[in-house]
Amino acid sequence: MLELEKTPLKDCFILKPRVFEDERGTFYESFNQQRFEETTGLKINFVQDNQSTSTRGVLRGFHFQTGAYAQAKLVRAVAGEVLDVVVDLRPDSPTFKKSFKVLLSNENKLELFVPAGFAHGFLTTSETSVFAYKCDKYYHKESETGIIWNDPTLKIDWEFPEDEIILSEKDALLPTLKELEL
Incomplete structure (x- = not known):
C-alpha cells in the first residue's frame, strides 16, 4: 500500500509507504513500479539511482536539467x-515559480515526487544525511543548470542559519531566476 498526498504544486506529490514494524525493526518497500503506477497514475521509467551523503548545513541545489533531458x-x-x-519552472504551469518544501527523514519515510521541469534542492538539518533519488532521464552535463539557493524572487525560507549553510563552489555561483529569463 502506498499513500499519495498532494502538494500545492501541480503534479508534485508526497508518497508515504506502508511501514511494517515489530521488535526487530521496520520493513517497507521504498519503490515498487506497479504500486507507483497504480497510486500516481503515472507510467515513469526510472533509469538511474543516485545517492549522496552530507553533513549538517550542506545545501545541494537548486539543480535541474533542461530540454529533452x-x-x-x-x-x-x-x-x-x-x-x-x-x-516549478514550467512556464505553462499554473504554479510556475511557486515553491514547496517538506522535511524528509528516515523517521517519517516520506518520498517526494519531483516532476520534470522543477528545480530541486535540499538542506541537511541533522548531523548527517544519506539522500537517495531515482531519475527518469540519465544525467546530461550539457543540459544541467540551476538557480541560486537564496534567489530574491523565490524568497525561500530554509529554516536554517544562513551563516551555517555549506555550498559547493558550483552551487554558490548559480544564476538567479531573473538571470535565467524563464
Missing part, C-alpha cells in the same frame, strides 16, 4: 533529515 525524480532521505525544496 529534463528529469522527473523520486527523492527520499535514507538516513538523517533534510529540508527538501522544489520550484
Whole structure:
C-alpha cells in the first residue's frame, strides 16, 4: 500500500509507504513500479539511482536539467533529515515559480515526487544525511543548470542559519531566476 498526498504544486506529490514494524525493526518497500503506477497514475521509467551523503548545513541545489533531458525524480532521505525544496519552472504551469518544501527523514519515510521541469534542492538539518533519488532521464552535463539557493524572487525560507549553510563552489555561483529569463 502506498499513500499519495498532494502538494500545492501541480503534479508534485508526497508518497508515504506502508511501514511494517515489530521488535526487530521496520520493513517497507521504498519503490515498487506497479504500486507507483497504480497510486500516481503515472507510467515513469526510472533509469538511474543516485545517492549522496552530507553533513549538517550542506545545501545541494537548486539543480535541474533542461530540454529533452529534463528529469522527473523520486527523492527520499535514507538516513538523517533534510529540508527538501522544489520550484516549478514550467512556464505553462499554473504554479510556475511557486515553491514547496517538506522535511524528509528516515523517521517519517516520506518520498517526494519531483516532476520534470522543477528545480530541486535540499538542506541537511541533522548531523548527517544519506539522500537517495531515482531519475527518469540519465544525467546530461550539457543540459544541467540551476538557480541560486537564496534567489530574491523565490524568497525561500530554509529554516536554517544562513551563516551555517555549506555550498559547493558550483552551487554558490548559480544564476538567479531573473538571470535565467524563464
